[in-house]
Amino acid sequence: MKREELLKPETLARLRGLDIKARLVVEGFLEGLHRSPYKGFSVEFSEYRPYIPGDEPRRIDWKVYAKRDRFYVKEYQEETNLRAMLLVDSSQSMTYRSGALSKLDYAVTLAAALTFLLIKQKDAVGMATFDTQIREYVPARSSNKHMQLLLSRFENLSSGGETNLAKSLHGLAERTRKRGLVIIFSDLFDDPDDVLLALRHFRHRKHEVILFHILDPQEENFDFSSPLRLVDMETRKEASLDPRLIRAEYRKALAGYKKRLLRTCSEHHIDYNPILTNQSLEHALFRYLEKRRRLR
Amino acid sequence: MFSFASPWFLLLTPIALGPLVLHLLSRRKMRRTEFSSLFFLRKLRERRFRWLKLRDILLLILRTLFLAFLVLALSRPVWKGRFPVRLTRADLVLVLDDSYSTSARFAEITETAERLSGELTSGSGLSILTPSGVIWDTLLQDISVSGWETRLQNLQASQSGRDLEDAWKQALSMLEKSKTSNKRIAFVSDGQARALDFLKTAPIPSDIEVYCFTDRAEPPANVSILSTRLYPAYPLPGEDQALKVIVKATENNAQANLEVFTDSKLRERRTVSAGRESREFLFNLPQDAEKIRSEIDTDSIPADDRRFVHGAGAGKLKVALVAGQDSDLLSLGLRAGGGLEVRQVSASSAAGVSPQTHDLIVWDDVYRPSVIDAVTSRGLPVFVLLGEDAEDIPRVFRMLEESPAKGFEIMASSWLFSDLSVEDIREIKFSKYLRLEPEGGNTVLSFSGGDPMIIADTSRNIYYSAVQFTPEHTNLVYRAIFPVFIQRLATFAAGQRKGNEFYIGDTLKVRVPTGEPMFVETPELHYEITPKPADQGFLVEFANTQKPGFYTIGTETFVVNPDPRESSPEKIRPAELEERGIKVFPLGASTPVKLWLPLLILAAICLAAELLFIFL
Numbered sequence: 001m002k003r004e005e006l007l008k009p010e011t012l013a014r015l016r017g018l019d020i021k022a023r024l025v026v027e028g029f030l031e032g033l034h035r036s037p038y039k040g041f042s043v044e045f046s047e048y049r050p051y052i053p054g055d056e057p058r059r060i061d062w063k064v065y066a067k068r069d070r071f072y073v074k075e076y077q078e079e080t081n082l083r084a085m086l087l088v089d090s091s092q093s094m095t096y097r098s099g100a101l102s103k104l105d106y107a108v109t110l111a112a113a114l115t116f117l118l119i120k121q122k123d124a125v126g127m128a129t130f131d132t133q134i135r136e137y138v139p140a141r142s143s144n145k146h147m148q149l150l151l152s153r154f155e156n157l158s159s160g161g162e163t164n165l166a167k168s169l170h171g172l173a174e175r176t177r178k179r180g181l182v183i184i185f186s187d188l189f190d191d192p193d194d195v196l197l198a199l200r201h202f203r204h205r206k207h208e209v210i211l212f213h214i215l216d217p218q219e220e221n222f223d224f225s226s227p228l229r230l231v232d233m234e235t236r237k238e239a240s241l242d243p244r245l246i247r248a249e250y251r252k253a254l255a256g257y258k259k260r261l262l263r264t265c266s267e268h269h270i271d272y273n274p275i276l277t278n279q280s281l282e283h284a285l286f287r288y289l290e291k292r293r294r295l296r
Numbered sequence: 297m298f299s300f301a302s303p304w305f306l307l308l309t310p311i312a313l314g315p316l317v318l319h320l321l322s323r324r325k326m327r328r329t330e331f332s333s334l335f336f337l338r339k340l341r342e343r344r345f346r347w348l349k350l351r352d353i354l355l356l357i358l359r360t361l362f363l364a365f366l367v368l369a370l371s372r373p374v375w376k377g378r379f380p381v382r383l384t385r386a387d388l389v390l391v392l393d394d395s396y397s398t399s400a401r402f403a404e405i406t407e408t409a410e411r412l413s414g415e416l417t418s419g420s421g422l423s424i425l426t427p428s429g430v431i432w433d434t435l436l437q438d439i440s441v442s443g444w445e446t447r448l449q450n451l452q453a454s455q456s457g458r459d460l461e462d463a464w465k466q467a468l469s470m471l472e473k474s475k476t477s478n479k480r481i482a483f484v485s486d487g488q489a490r491a492l493d494f495l496k497t498a499p500i501p502s503d504i505e506v507y508c509f510t511d512r513a514e515p516p517a518n519v520s521i522l523s524t525r526l527y528p529a530y531p532l533p534g535e536d537q538a539l540k541v542i543v544k545a546t547e548n549n550a551q552a553n554l555e556v557f558t559d560s561k562l563r564e565r566r567t568v569s570a571g572r573e574s575r576e577f578l579f580n581l582p583q584d585a586e587k588i589r590s591e592i593d594t595d596s597i598p599a600d601d602r603r604f605v606h607g608a609g610a611g612k613l614k615v616a617l618v619a620g621q622d623s624d625l626l627s628l629g630l631r632a633g634g635g636l637e638v639r640q641v642s643a644s645s646a647a648g649v650s651p652q653t654h655d656l657i658v659w660d661d662v663y664r665p666s667v668i669d670a671v672t673s674r675g676l677p678v679f680v681l682l683g684e685d686a687e688d689i690p691r692v693f694r695m696l697e698e699s700p701a702k703g704f705e706i707m708a709s710s711w712l713f714s715d716l717s718v719e720d721i722r723e724i725k726f727s728k729y730l731r732l733e734p735e736g737g738n739t740v741l742s743f744s745g746g747d748p749m750i751i752a753d754t755s756r757n758i759y760y761s762a763v764q765f766t767p768e769h770t771n772l773v774y775r776a777i778f779p780v781f782i783q784r785l786a787t788f789a790a791g792q793r794k795g796n797e798f799y800i801g802d803t804l805k806v807r808v809p810t811g812e813p814m815f816v817e818t819p820e821l822h823y824e825i826t827p828k829p830a831d832q833g834f835l836v837e838f839a840n841t842q843k844p845g846f847y848t849i850g851t852e853t854f855v856v857n858p859d860p861r862e863s864s865p866e867k868i869r870p871a872e873l874e875e876r877g878i879k880v881f882p883l884g885a886s887t888p889v890k891l892w893l894p895l896l897i898l899a900a901i902c903l904a905a906e907l908l909f910i911f912l
Contacts, residue, residue, distance in 0.1 A: 096332030103332070189335040219332055227322060230331040239334055240326055245351075246337075253336050 048072040082123040083140040083180030085207075086111040086150075087172055088157065091131035092234045093189050095159045098218035099278050106277045107185035107214055108154045110284050114183060115154070117285075119147040126176075127153060130168035131160030137175060162234040166194030173201035182207045183288070187214055192257060196264045209270040210291050213261065217278050222250045301372035308367045315359035319352075351909055358906045365899035373891045386478030387421035387435050388412070389467040393485035394426040394454045396800070396862040401486045401511050402453040404883050408484050408509050410448050423470055424448065427458035428801065435470055455842065456801025457862045460485065461494040471504060482507040484883070489866040496872055508873055511883040521554075524590050527578070539579045541590050545570035552592050558585040587620075616641040616649045619660040643667065651676045668758065677757045798847075798856045803839040806849045810834060817848040825849075 051060060051071030061074040088111055094104040101109070111127065118125045119142060126140030127150050138153060165186060176182065182202050188195055188211075202209045218224075224243035231238050243250075258274055265272035273287045300306060390409050398405055413422055421435040422444060431451060432444040460483060471479045485491055487510030500506055527540045539556055548571035556563045556579045564579050581588065615638045641649060641657070647670045649657050657671055659680040668678050798804060808814065808827050811834045816823040820843055827834035836849055847854040870880040 093332040096330070187332065189333040216332065224329070226327065228327040228329045230329055230334060230337065232334040233330050233332055235334070237334060238328075239337055241337070242352075250336055257336070 047075050049075060082118070082121075083178050084114070084118050084123055084125045085140060085172070085176050085180060085182050086114060086125065086127045087169070087182060087184045087186075088127065088129045088154070089131070089165065089184075089186035089188075090129040090135060090157055090160050091162060091165075091187075091189075092159050093187055094214075096216055096219070096233060097277070098216050101277050103187055103214045103216055103277055104157070104159060106275075106281075107212070108157055110212065110281055111183070111185060112151055112154050113281060113285065114288060115147055115150050117288075119144065124180075125150060128172050128175075129153075129157055129160075130165075130172065132162055132164040132167070134168055134171050134175070135160060137172075140178075140180065165190035166198045169195070169198030170201055173198065173205055173207075176202075176205070176207065179206040180208070181210065183210045183212065185212045185214055187219070188261070192260055192264075196261070196268075199265065199270055200268055203268050203270065208291070209265075210288060211261075211265060211270055211272045212284060212287075213258065213272065213274040215274065215276055217276050220251075220254065220276055222247050222254075299374050301374060303371055305367060305371035308370070309364070312360050312364035312367060314363060315356055319356055355906060355909055358902045358909070362899050362902035362906065365895045365902060369892045369895035369899060373895070375891055385417045385419045385476065386480050387471060387474040387476045388416060388480045388482060389423045389425060389435065389470055391460055391463045391467055391481060391483045392424060392426045392431070392451070393460055393483070393488075393491050394428055394451065395457055395459075395488070395491055396453065396455045397457075397488045397491070398486040399453040399455075401883065402451075404511065405484050405486070406448050406451055408883055410445060412482055412484070412509075413444055413448070421474065421476070423467070425463045425466055426451070426454075427460060427463050428454050428456065430466075433470070435474060454801060457799050458801055459491045459494060461498070464494065464498060468501065468504070477503070479504045480507065481505075482509065484509045486511040486883070487867045488862070489868045490862075492868045492873070495868075495876065495878060500876060500878075506876075506878045508870075508878050508880045509883050510868065510870070510880065521590060521592060524588075526581075526588070534583075536583065537581045537585075539581055539588055539590060541577045541579065542574050543568055543570045543577060544574040545572065548572055555591055556581075557587075557589040557591075558582060559587050614639065614654045614656075616646070616654045616657040617660065618643055618646045618657060647671065649676060650674050669756075672756050672758055675757070677759065679759045798841065798854055800841055800843070800856055802841055802856070803837055804841060804847055804849060804854050804856075805838075806836045806852050807832070808834045808836055808850065814850045815848075819843045819847075 048061065048064065049072065051073050055073050059073045060071050064070075064072045064074075088104075088107050090104060094107065095102045097103070097105070115125050115127070122142050124140035124142040125147070126138050128137045129135045136153060136157075138150060165188060169184070172182075184199075199209060199211065222243060227240070227242040229238050229240045262272050262274075264270075271287070271291045273284065275284055275287075390412060392405055392409055394402070394405075409424065413424070416422060421437060423433045423435040424431040424444060424447065432447050434444070464481070464483075467481045471481070481504060483492065483495075483506070485508070492508070492510070495506075495508070521541055521543055524539055524541050527538050528535070531537045541554060541556070543552075543554065545552075550570050551567055552570065553565055554568045554577060555565045558581060563581070563585075566577065566579070568575070568577055579590070617638050618641050620643075638658075639654075643664060646657065646659070646664075647667045649671055651674060654676060657676055657678050659668065659678060668680065671678055806814075807830065811827050811829065813824050813826045814836055816825050816836075816838050818840070823838070823840075825836055825838060827836045829835075838847065838849060841847060841856045843856075847856050873880050
């Protein structure tokens with residue numbers, strides 16, 4: 001199977017076992033090019049660089065000074081000091097699907113792939129699921145055994161009820177004390193002001209945040225053809241409507257919502273990634289790696 | 297009050313409910329689909345859903361209204377509002393047509409008059425005239441004077457045939473005394489052209505508004521028997537025979553009672569529906585039937601048609617009608633009124649008819665010259681219906697083995713037909729406007745504008761008619777014309793010259809040398825009347841000629857008939873009156889407002905609004 005095929009949602013939907021999916025995705029995607037974004041004291045040497053006024057004098061390598069008669073500062077690469085928390089929205093709305101994968105399937109596969117990727121780099125990974133409240137919380141570890149635990153939790157994830165995204169995120173922000181990378185997978189069906197406030201909470205805790213806004217293509221396009229009665233999967237409330245009459249308005253409202261999220265996330269250095277469930281996972285993984293590069 | 301010119305379109309009214317039904321059906325059939333969240337839809341609902349819901353309801357209403365207005369417009373509703381003459385205080389002279397032709401419509405005429413009078417504003421003046429005289433005159437008083445209602449309700453159609461010109465002149469002279477600025481004359485008539493024709497040319501004073509309420513109803517359908525034949529023509533021994541009657545009508549869906557007689561007894565009466573296309577009806581016959589006859593039951597003729605049937609008068613002129621039981625003319629001849637008494641005579645006994653028992657013998661049977669000669673030799677005039685079209689008069693003469701040069705005279709065709717439209721004249725198939733140039737023919741009796749249709753052998757007192765009265769016209773024209781035709785001919789043949797023929801309502805005048813009282817004999821009563829002095833001697837005037845029949849004043853006899861022109865179906869065209877500034881309305885209607893155009897405009901507005909909503 002070609003590498004590109006492995007990353008397609010249709011292919012992944014046919015595969016069984018989340019661990020296999022995750023491994024195939026990651027192996028198909030990258031070849032171990034992964035570094036910790038945090039530089040500092042560590043056992044692994046990274047490089048020399050000329051001394052700049054302001055650098056701590058204790059970091060000057062005096063042996064090099066003796067040889068070159070210039071100040072050089074010795075830099076090291078930290079090995080496993082990235083703590084990543086994968087937060088997956090498991091509300092009922094996430095189970096919606098119009099194609100091969102539901103939003104929850106897509107989020108779980110992506111989270112599993114990232115888990116696999118992070119653990120392989122010896123980073124610590126934790127996970128949490130939430131709907132109206134936090135349903136599961138697994139602190140970050142970096143062992144292979146922990147990875148199996150996480151994959152098992154992801155695989156057995158069940159959808160919950162309604163979404164109270166902001167409340168759950170606030171709770172998780174409080175609970176995740178050590179700074180690290182927070183990756184959120186959600187359809188973000190909540191009041192945008194509350195969501196953004198919760199995201200700022202993570203930033204306040206000095207977390208780096210990647211937000212995957214996962215939507216189904218049908219939610220994006222709203223291209224139902226005939227009048228229908230829509231039933232809210234979370235609240236079971238119904239609305240009779242002719243989609244042709246409100247399609248434009250719907251798309252406009254959604255685009256406005258996304259634009260607002262993008263703008264506010266950008267202001268707070270949150271990496272906002274809208275993604276559709278019919279898009280290749282490669283796209284999402286690239287987004288993650290880009291973020292990692294920026295963090296270096 | 298609403299009425300509809302094309303009410304059958306109202307059957308389409310349920311179509312207007314179509315959008316509502318479709319709306320409800322579409323709601324019922326609406327697919328139920330799960331969707332992740334109505335989060336954005338809820339947000340939309342706040343801003344736009346209300347408008348969309350309102351738009352849906354508005355579209356539904358607009359579509360329903362569009363269809364409703366369209367259906368209503370197609371049914372051409374007319375709002376019969378109040379009369380136009382009531383709007384202001386005015387002096388109104390109502391001229392009611394009570395001529396013989398209005399008899400079938402007279403209730404509507406009086407009803408219209410009553411409504412017109414009843415809606416006059418306080419302070420208005422009212423006079424009611426008919427050609428027969430003044431019914432009510434409070435023109436210079438207030439309308440509040442009661443009594444006119446009773447007068448109107450007691451009013452009946454006369455048998456006279458006067459037009460309305462004299463009443464019009466009288467109305468004008470009455471209004472001359474009126475001091476109000478609103479002077480109005482309203483004619484209420486059946487719309488017969490001869491009664492109102494004068495309005496096309498009569499000078500109309502500028503200060504008088506003229507209204508005309510006329511009946512625009514079409515003449516009733518004419519159902520007729522085209523032909524009859526036995527089926528099978530040659531039955532085998534013991535095989536039943538049937539009579540096949542082929543019926544046709546001038547309009548579709550015209551109903552009439554078709555009767556079949558066998559041996560002079562009514563065998564079967566059946567209500568049939570005839571149309572413009574001929575239809576066949578089969579009647580089973582008994583095996584031993586000998587004389588078979590079929591006819592349209594005259595009692596099934598619509599009421600409108602009854603005005604053409606002349607009232608039966610006391611029989612003075614006795615006419616023998618030689619006709620078989622199957623003669624189409626027999627029943628009509630027997631009904632001929634106006635001073636005629638028609639008796640059926642068989643061909644075999646016709647030779648015995650004499651001037652002592654009869655005044656005229658009408659021959660509608662196999663032509664038997666020997667019998668006719670025997671009758672005429674006794675001095676009795678004979679009228680022979682040849683049953684031929686007079687298209688080929690020379691051939692008629694050849695058939696009679698006579699020469700037109702030998703004392704035959706051509707009688708001009710009947711003025712009785714002059715009132716009929718060209719189509720009607722063609723219908724009765726007389727002569728096809730024959731242009732015969734007779735040798736030495738003299739016109740002895742003017743029946744019409746000059747076309748010959750009756751050939752008179754004046755030397756032998758025989759009158760031949762080449763007019764073919766076909767069974768197609770057993771209802772309307774035929775019924776209307778034939779009795780009058782016979783009546784007139786009988787009057788002529790019996791020596792009653794035209795000068796002594798009058799119509800109902802006419803005044804009979806006789807000059808006498810002395811002023812001694814004289815007896816006047818009428819069909820009903822006897823009067824004694826004293827002559828009035830005149831320029832040369834004395835004059836007797838008798839105006840009470842309300843019944844048809846013979847009137848004798850002293851030694852002079854007058855024939856008083858209903859005016860045959862009253863049978864004319866020709867109506868005056870409203871456009872001709874409107875050209876003269878006369879406001880014309882249908883009889884019984886008042887200020888009719890035709891609503892189809894406003895409704896069509898409303899439908900168009902609904903459609904435009906709907907399109908606007910859709911594209912907004």
